[in-house]
Amino acid sequence: MIGANPDALTIYNTLSRSKERFVPMTPGRVTMYVCGVTVYDYTHIGHARTFVAFDVITRYIRALGFDLTFVRNHTDVDDKIIARAAEVGEEPLALAERFIAALDEDMGALGVLTPDVEPKVSTHIDAIIAMVETLIERGMAYAVEGGDVFYRVERFEGYGKLSGQRLEGLRAGGRIASDPRKESPHDFALWKSCKPGEPSWESPWGAGRPGWHIECSAMSCKHLGDTFDIHGGGNDLVFPHHENEIAQSEGATGAPFARYWMHSGMVNVMRDDDQQGEIVEKMSKSLGNFWTVRDVLGAYHPEVVRYFMLTTHYRQPITYSLKMMEEAHDRLEYLYTTLSRINEALGRIGTIPEAGNFVSPAAAPLETFFAKFHEAMCDDFNVPAALVPLGELAKASNELTKSKKKPKPDAAYTLAAIRSCLVQAGQPLGILQQLPEEALVELRDKRAEALGIDSEAIEQRINDRSQARQDRDWSLADAIRDELAEQGIELMDGADGTSWRIARVTKA
């Protein structure tokens, strides 16, 4: 990508609690592992936030010229999956498989790139067992009667280095009675014996299944090695999941685990509370306050969902609301409208003039565009700041496309350059990747569909009005405009006919 400088990238590392210059282990190559989800239900907007955040990160790392290997797992063996499967009378692995397919579909629709490797627990049992055995050999874990294996937390010196927790500060067993077979209440399960009827695999400790944290240690090790560059996930995984991963991996290999830990912020949701009024709280399955990706995709264009997520830095929490989605919709529509106007203007002349022969009047934002964009992106992927130069470009472009005349050669060149910049910058962000004319229709139709507006009826009335306007019957034309405006339809009279859009649902 133009202006990209891989040496300039800075990443906030949870481990050091500071921004660090990013230097990969192997020059030019980056290895990254991101925790996926436990697949027992449809994914919600919270999952999508993390996936989109790391999608932008993977895209931008590649745009910087790095050769990235990206691994993201599916946890397909887990208590919740077993419980859900029992509820609906399905085989646990079949249920998991079904929701993996749904996840692929949802994330694909959101434009989230498929990772290079998507390992599953069920296909990595050997690697998991091997790692547990190593941990036992090294004294970092112990098997107990009944066929469970626990990690010996107190044996791992660095325990708590990621989350800043100290063993004494933890409320282990506070809410759930601690297993008396544990040496310490903080010890956690690496291998769990199974009850009859549950999915299980043979192991040196009897039939059972892996504990929750071990799969990520085993699978990241298998696909990326003992030490790799970046480990990511939602910040609710910092403790205990990621802390335990470090204990397992470093306890087993003796080598440093992930070098940079990146955590994305949660999606919040507003709720009306009788006592406290409006309160924000984390979107989560257990609170039941979630919107599934498919619900939201039913109402909004996928790039609108992405744009919404791009407006807040990935480490900050973001509040999901209708108002913010509408705002994102309008802003994306604005950018696509800008591109469409460029196409229209450029369509009025034949060939686009070559660079270098013209002094363009709107060159200022163009000259600084990539510098600003990369400066923001290299500052720990500051996407909200990176969006600013896009807006500047759009403004300059719309100034140039104001006139309906044939653009002058230097203006045409500038417009072509702006279009190219917008589309290029949109690539790592995952927006502006459609033909603008198609995107605008999709944006409009999606909103029409969500509001139950009949597009054909609208177009019919527009035709009626066009006739009235031809007859110079302004009062009838205005009456139709008002009638449609009642439904939130805004008409745009242009040189080549009338187009329409739907006004925002919520204003204040």
Added chain:
RNA sequence: GGCGCUGUGGCCAAGUGGUAAGGCAGGGGCCUGCAAAGCCUUGAUCACCGGUUCAAAUCCGGUCAGCGCCUCCA
């Protein structure tokens, strides 16, 4: 109780030592048969108190408020 995060104009949101990016909404204007779109223009001293400094939204201490994790969680 422990660990961590946050508090910037009506709303959203960057900035983390040199006198506040950007977006939305609102006001004014240009354009338009009218309108929409687009363009121009307009607003904050950064929760509070104290300290460090030539200089702080930005560093340190304290207070208040909100949130997350410590149990499954993206």
